[in-house]
Structure formats: structure tokens, C-alpha cells
Amino acid sequence: xxxxxxxxxxxLVGSGVYLITSRSLSRIxxxxxxxxxxxxLALLAAGGAAGGPPIVGNNDQAPSDxxxxxxxxxxxxxxxGLTLFILALASRQRQLTGDDLVEDDVExxxxxxxxxxxxxxxxGDAS
Amino acid sequence: MSVLVALxxxxxxxxxxxxxxxxxxxxxxxxxxxxxLSATALAxxxxxxxxxxxxxxxxxxxxxxxxxGIVLVADQFASLILVVATLTILVVDIFAIGQxxxxxxxxxxxxxxxxxVLTSGVSLAILTGDLFTLFVxxxxxxxxxxxxxxxxxRAAQLRSGMTYVVINLLASTLFLFGIAYVYAATRxxxxxxxxxxxxxxDEGVRLGIGLWFLVVFGTKAAMFPLFSWLPDSYPTxxxxxxxxxxGLLTKIGVYVMIRFHTLTGMDDLGPxxxxxxxxxxxxxxxxxxxxxxxxxxxxxxxVSQIGYMLMGLGLFTVAGVAGAxxxxxxxxxxxxxxxLVGGLIEDDQGNSSLDRVGGLAARRPxxxxxxxxxxxxxxxxxxxxxxxxxxxxxDAGLDAGSIAIVVVALVxxxxxxxxxxxxxxxxxxxxxxxxSEPASSKASKRMMGGATLAAVAGTLAVVAFAGPLxxxxxxxxxxxxxxxxxxxxxxxxDRGGVAAP
Numbered sequence: 001x002x003x004x005x006x007x008x009x010x011x012l013v014g015s016g017v018y019l020i021t022s023r024s025l026s027r028i029x030x031x032x033x034x035x036x037x038x039x040x041l042a043l044l045a046a047g048g049a050a051g052g053p054p055i056v057g058n059n060d061q062a063p064s065d066x067x068x069x070x071x072x073x074x075x076x077x078x079x080x081g082l083t084l085f086i087l088a089l090a091s092r093q094r095q096l097t098g099d100d101l102v103e104d105d106v107e108x109x110x111x112x113x114x115x116x117x118x119x120x121x122x123x124g125d126a127s
Numbered sequence: 128m129s130v131l132v133a134l135x136x137x138x139x140x141x142x143x144x145x146x147x148x149x150x151x152x153x154x155x156x157x158x159x160x161x162x163x164l165s166a167t168a169l170a171x172x173x174x175x176x177x178x179x180x181x182x183x184x185x186x187x188x189x190x191x192x193x194x195x196g197i198v199l200v201a202d203q204f205a206s207l208i209l210v211v212a213t214l215t216i217l218v219v220d221i222f223a224i225g226q227x228x229x230x231x232x233x234x235x236x237x238x239x240x241x242x243x244v245l246t247s248g249v250s251l252a253i254l255t256g257d258l259f260t261l262f263v264x265x266x267x268x269x270x271x272x273x274x275x276x277x278x279x280x281r282a283a284q285l286r287s288g289m290t291y292v293v294i295n296l297l298a299s300t301l302f303l304f305g306i307a308y309v310y311a312a313t314r315x316x317x318x319x320x321x322x323x324x325x326x327x328x329d330e331g332v333r334l335g336i337g338l339w340f341l342v343v344f345g346t347k348a349a350m351f352p353l354f355s356w357l358p359d360s361y362p363t364x365x366x367x368x369x370x371x372x373x374g375l376l377t378k379i380g381v382y383v384m385i386r387f388h389t390l391t392g393m394d395d396l397g398p399x400x401x402x403x404x405x406x407x408x409x410x411x412x413x414x415x416x417x418x419x420x421x422x423x424x425x426x427x428x429x430v431s432q433i434g435y436m437l438m439g440l441g442l443f444t445v446a447g448v449a450g451a452x453x454x455x456x457x458x459x460x461x462x463x464x465x466x467l468v469g470g471l472i473e474d475d476q477g478n479s480s481l482d483r484v485g486g487l488a489a490r491r492p493x494x495x496x497x498x499x500x501x502x503x504x505x506x507x508x509x510x511x512x513x514x515x516x517x518x519x520x521x522d523a524g525l526d527a528g529s530i531a532i533v534v535v536a537l538v539x540x541x542x543x544x545x546x547x548x549x550x551x552x553x554x555x556x557x558x559x560x561x562x563s564e565p566a567s568s569k570a571s572k573r574m575m576g577g578a579t580l581a582a583v584a585g586t587l588a589v590v591a592f593a594g595p596l597x598x599x600x601x602x603x604x605x606x607x608x609x610x611x612x613x614x615x616x617x618x619x620x621d622r623g624g625v626a627a628p
Contacts, residue, residue, distance in 0.1 A: 020293060032296055039303035046311035067195065068310060071259055075303055078266050082296060085273060089285060089292065096282045111417060 160239030225574025348380030366470030408434030486559025
């Protein structure tokens, strides 16, 4: 059981990380959903072995640990809200620029141009 | 006084709800925001006095056992930082109200209520006694800060807001994984119980947990090499928002890092933290030197200054951690003031690029004074607060025999002064330039100037009370490094053998 969970978590994390390195916001949203699921599964796996009764008193078995499940529920609710927020940002971005790609920083570009120009000048002096 | 603890968290959240309901009626909304923030600040001050007199307050929410339920812990460290944080937010809100209606900001419908949500999250993060509630507090802070960062909806803000959102969401997800690992290893997320159980863990597991949380909190704190989101996203936000973020958000990351890594006895991570601290200082200040816009320069300094606090933590001595605590107290108001002054410059000139403003010392001498005091303080020139804080750190470094980090800290300080003089030359001297936008009204100028002045006075108060603050920081550091005091306070000394499953 636990091996299956670990395999599922690693597959989800792998695809999630791949998706959030993308420039398109819709892919980033999908990536975070996958990562969120992976985290929830990890929390469940942290709760111990499966198969225990959910509530005390049914039989002599020790009940399942309720805390990780409470964590998982809270995490699901939070990630749901945040997914909606990124989607709203993506839709605003689309309104402004026509697509949902994350763009370069203007100042960063300016600094990069400056250093390229300096390097060029230096080469010019040397030759 | 458990009611104060509850008030500091629930009060601002309730006020923000009311504020959002009446958001279109500007004066009523501003009054509610101000009242909510003042009440929170008053509660924080009362809490600090109470903790000083009667010792730590522990609230078990719903009366649950600490093993299962949420505990809120107001000890000296928490209440001290809470006072500084809430007062800072209050000042920024006054500035924001003064700024309302000026050309650069528009009407700012959601700023007040969102600052309240942010306050609630900050209080919760400071007061919480378990990791999962800390996660929730981080999310509360982040959600409100996302909205603050992007509420004007301009293209540049959306672009940089995206970086901020994505990086911080990733850090939150990592935090969640970290909670799963900690829970699997120790069967608890309560920090006091962790302080007992983590040192008993297997060496590898223990260091793994320590490093994992170093990455999580380091991302929030903008530690090298996890800082690049910060100078990218802060400068585009409206001034008031940047002021709060720069003053508080990264510092909350440092605060929880100090708390978690000292209490759980991660002394052997000291060298790693010290290397990261040195690189953070140098890379931050080097980035600042390359920039040409007041807000961007200041944003890089936020990163650079984080290094000093990490240095104090990395030493893992009483003097070092006490220095880090004192630096935290000095840094929150100073950083906020610097950005507020940046906002004043922007308000006067229409932008804050060094190429396009100049001669402000002649035209607006008050702004020049308001800039000079925190700038000198940031560089660590006596007699300002930065000097006291840096001196204690350097002293601690020499005591611990870590000469390398002391040299790095001094060099970074010198470059800080250099980059402050760059701003001074560019903005306050040279030929005056005519403002590119119509000036804002007298009343709003007075309100913004007054708020900045109050914050400058706050930084001076840190120097005036440096003696008592240092004694308190040493107390805090001793308790944190010892850990037993915190454990006893939270769990109670008389618990008869809590069965660890």
C-alpha cells in the first residue's frame, strides 16, 4: 500500500514540477493541482498504515490517526481557493496581453542589455 | 491574558469583514480599518506588558490536549515581535489613507481590509505553537498579499505578481510535504513536542527535517539562493504594499526560522546557515549597486539585510541569537520607513528612477531628513538603531570565533553605505527636476509625511531603549537555545507521562 502511495506521490510531483516550469499560466495551475494532490497523499501516508477503523469503539483495533486527515482536508480547501485565484490572474493577464504567458522583467532586460553592451565595447577595445 | 491573544488574531479578521461590506464608503471603511489596526496594536502592547509581568500566556484552543489541538503561545519573543509588527502595519495604513485619491494609486478600495487580513495572518504566524497552524497562517498572509500586490491590475504588477504567487505557492507545497515528514517521524506537529522529540531522532532524519524547513522558511525569508522572486516583485507594487511586505513578510520567515531551528536544536546546521547568510549579504548588496531605481535598490537591500539575521542565527550562541532578535526589531520599522520615503519621492516626482529625479534636498528638505535617518541606520552608522544591532552581531561573531562572517558583514555594510549615497546623490542633490505629475493635496501630503515621521520616531525609539531591548533579546535567546523553558510553559510541568504512540 505504502509503496503504491510513494509511487503515486513521486509521479505527481514529477509531472507537477514539469508543468510549473512552463511559461503558460494554465499549465502552472495544473502543475500546482498535481503538486497539491501529491502533498495530500504524502500527509495520508504519514498517518500510518491503512485499514484501521475510522472511529473508536467499533472493535478492538486501534482507530486510524485522525490528524493527518484533518490536515489533508484543510490543505485541499486552501489549494482550491488558491487555484481559483491564479485562474483569475491568468484571465486578467489574457485581457491585458492577449495570452497567459509570464513575461520577462523590463529592468532585468535593461541590465542584461547594458552588460552585453559593455562586453561588446571591451571586445572592440581589445581588437 | 488569553483574551488578548484571541483579540490579536480574530479582531483584525472581523474588522476586515465589516470593512469589505462597506468598502464603497471610503471614510467609514478607513475608520473601521484604523480602529481594527489600533485595537490590534493596543492588544499587542498589553500582551507584551502582561507577558513581562506574569510570564508566558498559553491558550489551548477548544481545551484540546497539545498533542491533538491548536495551541497559541505568547512568550516574550512572540509578544515583542507582535508589538513591532502591528505598530508598523498601523503606520502604513495611515500612510495609505493619506495616499488615497492621489494620482498614483486611485481609490484603494481593498487596501485597508486586506491589510487587516494580513495583520491577522501575521499575528497567527507569530503566536502559533504548531506547524500546521503556521502553514494556515502563511496561507492567510499570502492570500492577502497576492491581492494587495495585484489589486490595481496593471500589466507590470500582474507579471511580477505571478512570480511571487508561483514561488510562494511552491514554498507552501514544500511546507506541506515537510509537515508530512515531521508527522511521520514524530507523530506530532506541536513545536514544543517537536523540541522534545526531534533531538532524539536518528541523525539523518533530524538533519533532513532541519534542511527541509531551512529551504521552506528560507524561501519566505528570501535567503540566498532562494531570493530572486523578491527584487522582481516588490518594486512594481504600490508603495504602501511594498512597505508592509519589505518590513514584515520576509521577517516573519526569519522569525519562524529562528524559533524552529533553535528550539529543535539544529546547531549542526550552523555552518550551512552562516554560508547562506554571507552570500545573502553580498549578493543582495551587489544587486542593489547595479540598480538604478530607488524602489529596486531598496528591494535588494531587503535581501541583503536578511543575511545579518541569518548570521546571528547561524552562530547558535546566546549573543548571536540575541543579536538576530534585536536586528529583527530594528529592521522591521527601518525597512518600512525606507519604502515609505520612496513613496514620498514618487508622490512628489511621479517616479523613483535615479535618472529622472533630482534636487529634492532643496525642494523638499523634510523628505531628505526622513530619508537620511533610516538610510544611515541601515548602513549601521552610530548613533542609529542599525549600529546597535550590527554591533551586537559583530561582537557575537567575534566571540564565537567566526572571523570570516564578521568580515563579510562589515564589507556588506560598507557597500550598503555606498548604495545609500548613490540614492542620496541621485535623488536629493543635482539639478532639481520639475515633477511630472500634478502634486497631491496638502492634506494627503501632511498625512503621508506624518506617518513616515512616526515610523522614523519608532526607529529612533529602538536606539533609545537599546539597553532594555538587549536584555530582553538575551533572555529570549537563552530560552530559545535552552528549549526546556518553552517546553515546560506549553506542555505544563506537571504532565504525568504523556504516552508517545
